[in-house]
Amino acid sequence: MMKRAVAFPIGALIVTAMTALASYAVYQAGVQWFVQVPTMFVVVRNTILVAVVLGAGWAIIPRSTRFNPSAQTLLLVAAALFGLGLAVQFRLGAESPRQLTNNQITDLRDSLKKAMPAAPADTVRRTLNHMIRTENSRLRREFEAARQDVRLARSLEKQYGPTDLTRRIIDGRATAPTDSIFYRLLPVIAVLLALLLASRSTLFTLISARWRVAGFYGSIAVCVFTAVYMKFAGGVRGANFSPQEFLKLTVPVAWAGLLIYYRSAFLAGTRERFAQSPVTMLLYILGLLTTPLAVFVTMRDFGQFLVIGIAQILLLACFARSALYVALFAAALIASGVILMSGGVITSSTLWTVCGIVAGGALIMGAIEKFRTRDTLWLQATGILAGFAGLVIAATQLSPVQHMLQTPRQRFMLWADLYSRNGDPHWWDNSRQTIEALYAFDAGNLTGSTLGYGTPFLIPKAGSDFVFASVGEELGLAGSAAVILMFAALVAMGLRLARDMGENTFPGLIVGGYVLLLGSQALVHIAGTLNLLPMTGITLPFVSGGMSSLIISWAMLGTAVGLACRPVPLPGAITIKNV
């Protein structure tokens, strides 16, 4: 077995070399259909970015805790994914100007409102959506045409020398916005800053007792801010950055606080809390259960709902040590999924299904508790689940929520039967993304079509929502299996890190929450691109191009590693005297 002191430098070298090679492969492929001309500069830049993450991270981690194997593995694996992602982004070129920008959409909406002041908001929204769609398709067509013109002009110049016309076409071409190095540096700065703060700052010891509060209010603040921002930015599609990502920083803190505060109930499996203040307990659990739902309603983001819900279940599964809560949360997630996917229209069959799930969940929970403590929680479990299901049903009756449910529901129907036309005239438009992704995987085969030689750009949003399909096409099963295994290693070593920080301590739970969020995000993304789950438009942490997602993923990882690598460990569980 290799010594730890050697393993990290070797790993860092391998990861840097991998980044350089992957970027160089793209550069060397010199692909003809690139939006951006591949430059050597980007190869060097990608390599430097990854090297800086690894080198500076290594330098920031305090000397005494530098050889923590789990922390090292986390850094290495994340950096490798980042490097691969940089190469894939490079290969796909910058986001081409094929859709309206945020500002343009705002202008469009303003002019629409001015043009039809008496129209109801719904009409304006529908008109706006229609205009955006037609405008985007026009832009795409124009872009293609311009690209072909430039190509023709180039070939003419090669043959006959430059003329006024060719020069005009080539000089006036639509250039993709080249992002500055500072823009690409943001995630690197995020991880280094998070590492520095979490591993060295005394701030964390000072406020650790109030983290729970910070987590709660932070989450609420993020939700409110996102709701307001989305209102003004014109929906998820119009937004330039996704503030809902910040929720991933705050929500695990709130979870950890709750788990610690009710540790006797969650961890020991006793009924003391229930016996002492059943109402508060019920309210807290209901609060936990409704977090994903609240996220969905305020964020208009079904993907985040899935990610946070799954992460919650996993966190409880790993740390609560009581199958009761796992069963409770799983049943709640399934029930809310069924209700949401029925599109807000509650038919009798949906109601029966939900009742079945509630009863089944309660039955399972009761049996588990009976088995563990020779006591049952039938009543409480049924009450919680039924209350939650009622809450979800009530929420879906609101018309804005019903409106929001259209897209996820459509996705769900697509997933349920990808090839059913069901008389849908827009069948191809709706399923194209998923089908293209499946073709991409199919084309990838075992070893892929080598970097730069595949056609992943045919998938809409290949760089962010479908980056796993891009990897699958160009690196084949070998590459995609490597990515899956890397995320598995990341989660495994992260959980080990959390466990090593102390059995169910506050910082340990936070680290666990972060890692499980990353893991569940990867799970939802990968399963979505493979069409094992409905497509939700969630990014793959560290690999996808979405900058908000990249920054937050790196901040989460930096905080987790930093907390684990403090020279003096943080105080363990909060002692609550008056429990």
Add this chain to the structure above:
Amino acid sequence: MISVLVIVLLICVLVLAVLPRGGLLESLANKSLSRGAAAGLTGVAALLLAGACYRQLFYMTPEHRALILRGATAADSISPGMDTKARFRSLAQPLGHITDRNGELLATYTIRQGHLRRTYPAGNVTSHIVGYWAGLLRDGMGLEKALTLLNDSLKDNMPHDLKITLDLRLQREALRALNGRTGAVVVMDASNAQVLAAANEPTFDPDAVWDNKAWSRYTRDKAGKPLISRAIKDNFSPGSSIKPFVAAAARTHNTPLPESRNFVCNGSYTPAAGITPISDHAGGHGRIDIHQAMRYSCNCYFSYLAYQLVGFNTFQAYMDSLGFNSRLRWNSDLKLNNFATLLPAQSWIKARHGDETAKSRAGIGQASVKTNPLHLATLLCGIANNGLFLRPCLEPGRKPDTLHYRGMDSATAQWLRSLMREPMLPGGTAAGVFGSLESQGITVYGKTGTADPEPDGREPSWFISFAEKKDRRFVVVVAIQNRKGQLAGTINAPIAREVYQALVSLGYFRSVDISAKPDTTSSSTAPARHNSRRPR
């Protein structure tokens, strides 16, 4: 190769996460990872891995499966939900077959690697005309691109089979005659300007266009440029093959011929002071008339005629009236003229103001003139038809469409015919080459063209010709990009002879059998009919 290395390095990172002290293996062994967490994680990872395996190794869409089960004909490849947008990747395209004039398949469908794909049975023989369509990845080329885009615009979205005027056998023979030399052969039926063959060398395999590696090989071949059709999209210095048109210009403008000015060829001609002399072979031809000048291809004579007597500007204006410096367009129903890959390159004649050297070389087809093989073939068709110019055509059965080239009346054309016999006569530049054809009653008219090296390093040679037997007339234009020091009479003319032989053996010169070819009969009487209402 590099991608494999990348994968290997990724696996190395994984190994580093698993193997060393404190790694995954050890933490599993000493239970620092709880059993439930380890089991759950393994389960999820295994599920995703299984999904990835299925999608990448065993998955095929029901669409593909259905298409293949139904037997892959073009008509079957349409399903109502997948229209034009479905033309990504390897999805079937609702295109018809393309066949040559005898019904030989040039483009069709086959199943390859489990996918329905457009394939081209004729391979690289007709690749530039038929072209390819490989989804939106490539630009597309030729008829395939035209058909695809045309199909998009049609509402019925049904495959339209297409028959074109090419003769695959003739095209093969022409390619064989070229024998690997970079160049082009254009064969046209003079009676209706149908293109019978347009062979190019080097050529490419349209089936390999899907393959990224082959594609980059084609696009990176800067010397050969296999993706450019030399017959249609390229032009060369015509050299001496411009000389018939110099003569025509002189006659049309009633210019006195050099012999009436007591012109004597002494082997070198200096158009004006300060201009590099134009040299001919040592000793000169002496006092010659235009027939002899044509026979020996006398440079001094024709540059004197074009530069001194006709004048560059007049000559340029005359050539403009024969379609130089403007687009030659197809006689087409398929909107072929909207597609850059099939639109012929412009022949041009121009010189900068005051560039007397370039101007003085216009008469011998150097420096200021470039011609396109297809355009020259069209002009030769006009001469063969006694001055009736027809648009080149790729679609059989189309009504011939006249070109309004006002430069040549039938008397000039007939005079040009007599001039273009000269090179075949004893002492001419292509003397004795066509003896075997003459013995079969076929008269060949033509002109060799041996150009000097162009600034871009090309050194073209030409043979422009048409052959006549009773009412059957066919045009053969042979252009070679690099003659490598040889003369047109020794390389181009034999190629033309082989092409004529192929025409003979394929029965094109048999006028009795005309009725057997419906698409040629319908328009074989066209020239006579059009002659009467020809402009001017």
